[in-house]
Amino acid sequence: MSDIIEKLRDISFDDLHPNERLKAESDYLRGSLMEGMADRATGAVSEDDTQLTKFHGFYQQDDRDLRSERRHQKLEPLYSFMVRLRMPGGLMSSRQWLTLDDVATRYANGTLRITTRQTFQYHGVLKENLRAHLKTINEAMLDTIAACGDVNRNVICTANPHRSTLHRRIFDFAHDLSARLMPRTRAYHEIFLGEERIAGGEETQEPLYTQHYLPRKFKIALAIPPENDVDLFAHDLGFIAHVEDGELLGFNVSIGGGMGMTHGEPATFPRLSDVIGFCTPEQVLDVAEAVMLVQRDHGDRHDRKHARMKYTVEDHGAQWFREEVERRLGHALNESRDYRFDSNGDRYGWYQGDDGAWHYGLFVQNGRIADFDDGMQLMTGMREIAKVHEGDIALTTNQNLIVANVTDAKRAEIDALIDKYHMVKDTTPLRRESMACVAFPTCGLAMAESERYLPSLIDKLDNVMDEAGLADDAIVVRMTGCPNGCARPYLAEIGFVGKALGRYNLYLGGNFTGERLNKLYRENIDEATVMQELTALIQRYAKEREDGEHFGDFVIRAGVIKATTAGNNFHE
Incomplete structure (x- = not known):
């Protein structure tokens, strides 16, 4: 065990963030959750247990649209849980899809939502339904362990392992x-799946995390250039595949990315990761563990706003962090190799993989799988596809999906179902490059609308693009209801971050490949001002852009906004 972690035992918890005592004294994430789940007098769990549920993959929320009405009726808020799956690489069988669809209807709000971490989350799961919900998911060979909390989160990678042998290997x-970085405590299985607790051995349950776990969440992404569909540089740890003559030689290793910040606090900022070296395929797991453990031992446990690994790297320097990783590995990383990204979007429609099998990329606006009032029946359509799809x-x-590994014989049948349920509508490049977080009504952190707005x-920006002669052009647009950055707005060419109801901070100058942060252009503005500002800029872009120049590059070249060259000058 690390000397630094050992020293935490001797430090007064009064010197640390309250969550540190909570984790250490939680009996390996059990807390009083067993009793809290059995309490039917309330739809909530205690404040401390609310923190612990995150490690098990779900958050307590309430319907903010109903708060006032329920307060007037002298009722407690309509508490429920957001449940997120652990689904590394984002792949499931058709049979698993049908199970996930079923529990959405039986135990949640009847929809599925694809997250920006390549998994599903459910909304509206009542406490009385939570165990049944998790048990049914478990029976489908899936779980929610470590989908949230101060641990390694869902590991993401370039989508669709069926595209090629290389994609399968990265998956x-x-x-x-x-698997290597998953918590070992059996608390999830005992509390929610009914496993009997085995006495003894608790001190060895968390060989990586110890009873202290991590200072904050930890996120890993793997990418295959030239596609940066995972926004690799937004993550604590990234692996960039290096391939020569069809052979995977290894990975460039990047550290210290992260999106969240806090309005009005310039000491908080988004940060892109630094490439610190190169490792072979055989070294990947050891490198990942070493990076996570350096953060475990040196991350800030006093101030959670300063506890992400990006600040550890920022404070100590990427070279220092590399040396700490190498010390744990017992060998040096190799020097980084050349790489190039050219986009961070998805493929749509039919395309073939290396083996000749077909794949259909389906656009899902803001990730919400549902049947909509306009006749688009994504929920029903995907259910019917899953019944006949053999891949x-x-x-x-x-936040999109791919019907993967389709045979020639099945293509026509799936096409017919897509048409029958109106699953594809004409969408502009601008819409296909847009993304939003959930925000209202369920997210307790939301300051403004996002997914619903x-x-x-x-629609309005599409009209501006059309009038400017840019209807066929793509601009990356992202929106979040708060500054935590779940939809990665700080990488967008046009980013909106909620400040108050109906008001947003407008950011400009990210690039099309996800390799540059944007910068604040206008603060706390309403829709009328948004449209006024962007209409003028888009019209100017149409007239003055250079051949092949993307909008984010244009606004910097034209002097509209300064380039953000590093996270620590994001606010300058």
Whole structure:
């Protein structure tokens, strides 16, 4: 065990963030959850247990649309849980899809939502249904362990392992990394799946995390250039595949990315990761563990706003961090290799993999799988596809999905179902490159609308693009209801971050490949001002852009906004 972690035993918890005592004294994430789940007098769990549920993959929320009404009726808020799956690489069988669809209807709000971490989350799961919900998911060979909390989260990778042998291998790395870095406590199985607790051995249950776990969440992404569909540089740890003559020689290793910040606190900022070296395929798991453990031992446990690994790297330097990783590995990393990214979007429609099998990329606006009032029946359509599809279904980190590994014989049948349930509508490049977080009504952190609002704003921006002669052009647009950055707005060419109801900070200057942060352009503005500002800029872009120049590059070249060259000058 690390000397630094050992020293934590002797430090007064009064010197640390309250969550540190909670984790250490939680009996390896058990807390009083067993008793809290049995309490039917309330739809909630205690404040401390609410923190612990995150390690098990779900958050307590309430319907903010109903808060006032329920308060007037002298009722407690309508508490429920957001449940998120651990699904490294974002792949499931058609049979698993049908199970996930079923529990959405039986135990949640009747929809599925694809997250930006290549998995599903459910909303509206009542406490009385939570155990049944998790047990049914478990029976489908899936779980929610470590989907949230101060641990390694769902590991993501370039979408669809069926595209090629290389994609399959990268997908396997995602699974192996998830398994290597998963918490060992059996609390989840005991509390929610009914496993009997085995006495003894508790001190050895968390050989990596110890009873202290990590200072904050930890996220890993793997990418295959030239596609940066995972926004690799937004993560604590990234692996960039290096291939020569069809052979995977290894990975460039990047550290210290992260999106979250806090309004009005310039000491908090998004940060892109630094490439610190190169490792062979055989070294990947050891490198990942070493990086995570350096953060475990040196991350800030006093101030959670300063506890992400990006600040550890920022404070100590990437070279220092590399040396700490190498010390744990017992060998040096190799020097990084050249790489190039050219986009961070997804493929749509039919395309073939290396083996000749077909794959269909389906655009899902803001990741919400549902049957909509306009006649688009995504929920029903995917259910019917899953009944006949003999391959898998893959999720992307851009909140879309892929019906993967389709035979020639099945293509026509799936096409007919897509048409029958109106699953594809004409969408502009601008809409296909847009993304939003959930925000209202369920997210307790939301300051403004996001998922429910962005589509109508895109309608208006599409009209501006059309009038400017840019209807066929793509601009990356992302929106979040708060500054935590779940939809990675700080990488967008046009980013919106909620400040108050109906008001947003407008960011400009990210690039099309996800390799540059944007910068604040206008603060706390309403829709009328948003449209006024963007209409003028888009019209100017149409007239003055250079051949092949993307919008984010244009606004910097034209002097509209300064380039953000590093996270620590994001606010400058």
